[in-house]
Amino acid sequence: MPTTPTATWNRHHVLTLADFTKAEYNIVLQTAASFQEVLSRRTKKVPSLQGQVVANLFFEASTRTRSSFELAAKRLSADTLNFASATSSITKGETILDTAKTYLAMGTDIMVIRHREAGVPQAIAAEMDRLGVRVSVLNAGDGQHEHPSQALLDLFTICSLIDPENPRLQLLKNKKIAIVGDILHSRVARSNIWSLTASGAQVHLAAPPTLLPQLFADYVKDEEVGEDERGRGGEGERGKIPNSESNIQNRNLFIHWQLEPALKDADFVMTLRLQKERMTGHLLPSLREYHQMFGITRTKLQLCQPSVKVLHPGPVNRGVEISSDLMDDPEFSLIPAQVTSGVAVRMALLYLIGSGKS
Amino acid sequence: MPTTPTATWNRHHVLTLADFTKAEYNIVLQTAASFQEVLSRRTKKVPSLQGQVVANLFFEASTRTRSSFELAAKRLSADTLNFASATSSITKGETILDTAKTYLAMGTDIMVIRHREAGVPQAIAAEMDRLGVRVSVLNAGDGQHEHPSQALLDLFTICSLIDPENPRLQLLKNKKIAIVGDILHSRVARSNIWSLTASGAQVHLAAPPTLLPQLFADYVKDEEVGEDERGRGGEGERGKIPNSESNIQNRNLFIHWQLEPALKDADFVMTLRLQKERMTGHLLPSLREYHQMFGITRTKLQLCQPSVKVLHPGPVNRGVEISSDLMDDPEFSLIPAQVTSGVAVRMALLYLIGSGKS
């Protein structure tokens, strides 16, 4: 069991990283580090959540994330229940809140929730709080909103690379991190923007204009906008975000319509999954053209720091977001490390929100 | 582990409540009460079925009931196997009995079976007995026939409310219990009629004529039948049921085509799920009209005892069988308690039929 100072952990649900404190980030990182150490032992299980029930309520299919949470729960000796909407009573007309309350009444201690609509985990958490029950909710991805455990595992992967013994938020101070691809539709990007800007890193977003939130369009940096595009974008301003998202105001956030300025001297490049179905919405010319413009290749990486590393939340469309050879190159790719970190970080989250319960 | 007198428990399968004795009902209630107590402890697991295999063979999809059985089995430290017909070799032409025999040969100790056809669990149990094996079968819902564990959890929920320390059948003596809705198609109603009439409660069924078994039509109470309907119904007689169902003869069973006489002074109101697909069979006018006539609301509950409680087996069609606000009102709704009871009652059933095995 971890010896980290969880006394200062007061968060009951993990729904968003928007209000995460630096102390909370560091507790997650340290707890995950101690579980990473557990996972390297002969016996990889700890009895922390023995007798507790973790229900994976996946209203949107995801084998990868569900397996990661399931394994994390089992490593903590919890009992797990899996719910997938395809075989559920959702199809019988029950509401999502009713489904959650059913699992609550069965004795679930922690609900891990994924849904294609933004806000569902928050709504379930609010209902649990209203009912005065001690059930915790963990957002495993809600629509295009957030995916906190993914961003935390990305954070842990990067920090652990810099200092495996003592991963901490401060390690990213002034590191340049590029986030490349479909920012508009990416819950992974949203959560990562919160954690990375909180760390003091310089976060550079690069996406074609059609895949960037409208909100950001006014902040594209001037020099990147071609003559014909100037009318659409306008003069960007460093890290200045309108009041409607005031929390990220004055953070080191930069917006680009082209890849090169984001990659220049970057320490880390986070690529995002491209939903191929975006093509049908005419948001993209062709996969081939997308790869030419925003796909990460060895050649393009030469713009970055020599020690640059590439991340991707998976599953990867090889040859689209990233060239196939680069993805498999252990010198550059942190993708397997991300998956491994995922189990440790999810153990940490389940442990932190679950350990006060029984 | 429970200290109840299980020595008197001789039932090997739980397929129907038609032949349950009062002693058996009471053993289930007492065993469930002791497991309910276990579930409130820090460590919610007992080693009763360690090393045993509980296979959930769900030929009809049901996340709720399957999860409840799965959790009950895990709380008893059994290993669980889940079988869902969608991914099964049923689609490859194997018979259901062959599937069951395959799970038998793998070493399954208890089979929990749901099927859309009435009689399947019975057929499998008969085959197991014919083979001389010690495998137990638990009916988790067969067609429109029975759903014994649901009725037992309803019974436990009601009895526990009256006397949490010592829930027992006798507590329902002379209580008035209304069962409202689609009696015709409801396996839940069928099983509940057995258990509730056995308890000595006065059981009042209320349903539109099209959703009541033809068998019952002759016994609708006279005063409720309007001029135009008299030809269809006829004079009812209290608790008198034809010979073909002689077991429930002389029990306190009353049949109504209208809601009000069933609700009058009722202590408990059990609502039944309305399968919306019944609409296509022209058995119902509209959901709205159904709700007006048979949906349970605060207003209608004023006919009942002030302490009346409402049950529903779930999943609920909010605003159809029951008004949405009533469903969520802890003063009236026992629905969450039913789900919680479900785990304890299923633990009791698995324990009782499984404990003599290994």
Next chain:
Amino acid sequence: MPTTPTATWNRHHVLTLADFTKAEYNIVLQTAASFQEVLSRRTKKVPSLQGQVVANLFFEASTRTRSSFELAAKRLSADTLNFASATSSITKGETILDTAKTYLAMGTDIMVIRHREAGVPQAIAAEMDRLGVRVSVLNAGDGQHEHPSQALLDLFTICSLIDPENPRLQLLKNKKIAIVGDILHSRVARSNIWSLTASGAQVHLAAPPTLLPQLFADYVKDEEVGEDERGRGGEGERGKIPNSESNIQNRNLFIHWQLEPALKDADFVMTLRLQKERMTGHLLPSLREYHQMFGITRTKLQLCQPSVKVLHPGPVNRGVEISSDLMDDPEFSLIPAQVTSGVAVRMALLYLIGSGKS
């Protein structure tokens, strides 16, 4: 835990039986025998793989085989993860190797893989070896290629029948074993040919010409070929197989286009599942005609040794590959014994490839 001499076990993956040594067959048989004994005890679990993760990656649906592996893993106290392609990110464009690497990175120790394409488990194993990781791969059926655990459980079933205390390969020396049915498409047949010919048994294949590999056509025994078929077959030679499959050269393998010579004096008859969809490919006249010609019945069994036993890998098309009454007759049918053996043999395989890991 088994006391068998596993010191001599050096195989890291189980992908094919083509290169299995006699010593390896015997280690599997002896280890399975000791687990069979464990399964008869009160507590059927052993802690051999505690803390290890067994991932069932089933890219092709199979409840039966997946449940058998899952139960075997649980009996060894491993944690299990189930992956089914229907709900997987395969549909999101990820490659199979990427899926496997994701499960690797999560901490999987053993991958049990089924895929409709031949060679997938081999490709994954090769990739794991290339990466220098200690993950083991177990082929649970790949296309029409191999199904080693099925052939090993068949072998164990037969050998255990002859000498339950000490099942060993030599027991089959000079036994006559008929394999009947769709040899062409059967991975079960392929794997069984390797193990049975290795044992020194006389293996007789019987299939209609359209369901026999072209390779074998030249080796159909002369006397069986009618005038009109002679042109297609030609003079067969005992056990002589072309160089392309040199490993089975000089083994006692016989090919027949008719059932009777294969059954004559046979000690065991292995029937193969007939994929009904073969009908659409015009490879078969009708199921009824197939049953008349190649279906196993009591009458046809009179050609065999009086003690003859019948096997089938399941699921059975009753009345097609085998008559329904025969399948249920414990005097002749080893089908339930095969399923039971399956758990013990899979425990043995998981134990043997997994025990050196942690």
